[in-house]
Amino acid sequence: MARTPLLMGNWKMYKTVAEARAFAEALGQQSSALRDGVEYAICAPFTTLHVLRVMLPAQVKIGAQNVYPEKEGAYTGEIAPVMLAEFGTQYVLVGHSERRTLFGESDQMVNHKVRAIIENNMVPVLCVGENLSQKESGQTQAIVSGQVVQGLAGLSASDVAQVVIAYEPVWAIGSGKTATAQDAEVVAKEIRNLVAEQIDASAASSVRILYGGSVKPNNIASFLQQPNIDGALVGGASLDASSFADMASAIGGAL
């Protein structure tokens, strides 16, 4: 089944409102790079979501990088799913390796977040991936499978069909090292097979799988050309509007 390609930026803890506005203006001037039939999104700091929603080209959706899985309550410092949904947020990153390692986000918490995001009609982007020592000891498949199965636990097949899964090998994030497109494809295919076996075949053919980890304008096409990779989750190279537009063009050229 045809899956819509997705180019997603993850700005992490970068950009003030003024910088986000400048990005949106610059991308607006290069919006001819954005094609029909491809989805674009930027997962940005909460404080910049408003200016991005107002100023980004209409094809580029906004996403958040975190959420707390309760309706409301005494959770100082947290943001509820309904607050993000009301705001026009379409995607929410969950389980990014930086949150798992720096903030102790467990698979159980990741699963709570995934379910809360879906209940509020947004799309969770479930991030999974092995670290270097796990890769070197041959545990990639076991680690990734465990994160996928636990992250999606309790979801219906139709919910799983809407989810985006981002395979981001931890050793490739911000390091300038990428998995080869072929290696990333092997893992993406394993994820799709796992969803088919454990959840549902039709959900497996619908779920979108992104690659992330040092994706740049000059390597993005090689990932998008893989049959089981439906897009990219990009950190550093998504911070510059020209680079974002160059990646959009490269995806257009690879389709």
Ligand SMILES: O=C(CO)COP(=O)(O)O
């Ligand atoms: O963590 C990432 C996206 O979520 C990847 O970051 P880089 O593209 O900077 O390696």
